[in-house]
Amino acid sequence: MKKSDIVAQMRRKQSCLCVGLDASLEKIPSHLKTEKDPILIFNKRIIDATEPYAVAYKPNVAFYEALGPKGWETLAETLAYIPKDCFTIADAKRGDIGNTAEAYAKAFFDVLDVDSVTLAPYMGADSIQPFLGRLGKWAIVLGLTSNAGSADFQMLTLADGSYVFESVVRQMARLGSPEELMFVVGATRGESIARVRAAAPEHFFLVPGVGAQGGSLEDVIRYGATAEGGVLVNSSRGILYAGSGTDFAQRAETEAKRLQEEMARLFALHGVLQG
Ligand SMILES: O=c1ccn([C@@H]2O[C@H](COP(=O)(O)O)[C@@H](O)[C@H]2O)c(=O)[nH]1
Numbered sequence: 001m002k003k004s005d006i007v008a009q010m011r012r013k014q015s016c017l018c019v020g021l022d023a024s025l026e027k028i029p030s031h032l033k034t035e036k037d038p039i040l041i042f043n044k045r046i047i048d049a050t051e052p053y054a055v056a057y058k059p060n061v062a063f064y065e066a067l068g069p070k071g072w073e074t075l076a077e078t079l080a081y082i083p084k085d086c087f088t089i090a091d092a093k094r095g096d097i098g099n100t101a102e103a104y105a106k107a108f109f110d111v112l113d114v115d116s117v118t119l120a121p122y123m124g125a126d127s128i129q130p131f132l133g134r135l136g137k138w139a140i141v142l143g144l145t146s147n148a149g150s151a152d153f154q155m156l157t158l159a160d161g162s163y164v165f166e167s168v169v170r171q172m173a174r175l176g177s178p179e180e181l182m183f184v185v186g187a188t189r190g191e192s193i194a195r196v197r198a199a200a201p202e203h204f205f206l207v208p209g210v211g212a213q214g215g216s217l218e219d220v221i222r223y224g225a226t227a228e229g230g231v232l233v234n235s236s237r238g239i240l241y242a243g244s245g246t247d248f249a250q251r252a253e254t255e256a257k258r259l260q261e262e263m264a265r266l267f268a269l270h271g272v273l274q275g
Helices: 003-013 038-050 061-065 069-081 098-111 125-131 164-175 192-199 217-224 248-270
Strands: 017-020 054-058 087-094 116-119 138-144 181-185 205-207 231-235
Touching: 003 054, 017 038, 017 087, 017 248, 038 069, 038 248, 054 231, 061 069, 061 087, 069 087, 087 098, 098 116, 098 125, 116 125, 125 138, 125 164, 138 164, 138 192, 164 181, 164 192, 181 192, 192 205, 192 217, 205 217, 217 231, 217 248, 231 248
Parallel strands: 017 054, 017 231, 054 087, 087 116, 116 138, 138 181, 181 205, 205 231
Antiparallel strands: none
16 A cells, blocks of 8 residues: 555544554454454454454564464454554564565565564565565554563664664664554553654654553644654554453444544644644
């Protein structure tokens, strides 16, 4: 999907909501567990309920791999069910030497036909390069993550006083244009989001951490958004498990709508997608 199509969808829905499809058998409502493929049915109901408010969907591959060989089929069928005007993200956090990275790019972009895949930049430029230069396909590189452990390496300081994550983002922003590369930036990082924005003024951010992790949507829009959008904000558990009974999809819809309305309010306040 091209950047202009992502932005058009955000403008139309006044939303930057990405719904995380991270369902597990232990947590879905019990009445679905007798279905042939409970996770697929659950995902379809969630997609139907949230589609008016969402511009992207992000299955985290780990939840499908945990289901064994059948899980990959569930992932493929889930992706095929997502409306074509929504952006799709395989959250896989891959990263390896060049020829292996080529195989990952083929698996996600050609076989699974997903729009984007998340990547860990620790192995450097040649581990990211194979995901670039494919029209409409995106590399989403970890910039500043939402977890407490992001302090261990990402927030170490370099000799010039800058943080490691700033150097990573600056270098990766030179490697891939804003038409093919985004950054993962945690909603829990507050004002540090502004430092990532300074290091990559034009690239989109994928922002997890709103909802179950308690990150601030207000901070994300204030420090991360740009006039043409600039952010996709993910919530997984906060939407998937808003309810636990037979009305789970309705409860998910209510939560997605609440987030979208808050996004529209913040867009207006901060001049995002107003032109
Ligand atoms: O820094 C990161 C990078 C990725 N994630 C992933 O996003 C979702 C968040 O799920 P919630 O249930 O909304 O907390 C999940 O797939 C994580 O693996 C992240 O949280 N932080």
